[in-house]
Amino acid sequence: MILVDKRMFGGGIAMMVIGIILVVSISETLPTGQAGMTEEETIELLIAQQENQDFNTLSGILIGVGFLLVLISFGTKRKKDSAKREEKKPIE
Numbered sequence: 001m002i003l004v005d006k007r008m009f010g011g012g013i014a015m016m017v018i019g020i021i022l023v024v025s026i027s028e029t030l031p032t033g034q035a036g037m038t039e040e041e042t043i044e045l046l047i048a049q050q051e052n053q054d055f056n057t058l059s060g061i062l063i064g065v066g067f068l069l070v071l072i073s074f075g076t077k078r079k080k081d082s083a084k085r086e087e088k089k090p091i092e
Helices: 006-028 039-073
Strands: none
Touching: 006 039
């Protein structure tokens, strides 16, 4: 039987799904230029493309953190009787 922390596993899966959805939606809205743009429009286009790339990077980081949470969730839950704590009484 595989020991899994369900909350951590669920959170990791949720982060991965949200990250993938963000990557897909950000990739669809890639700003493009057109012929005959002024210098000001070109600068705005470059800034918009850089912002798009930055959001894509952040979404990738979100996917990576979610994946790490899924991996960490395996083996984090202990069996009920595997580690019983015994308090040591101080010697009087």
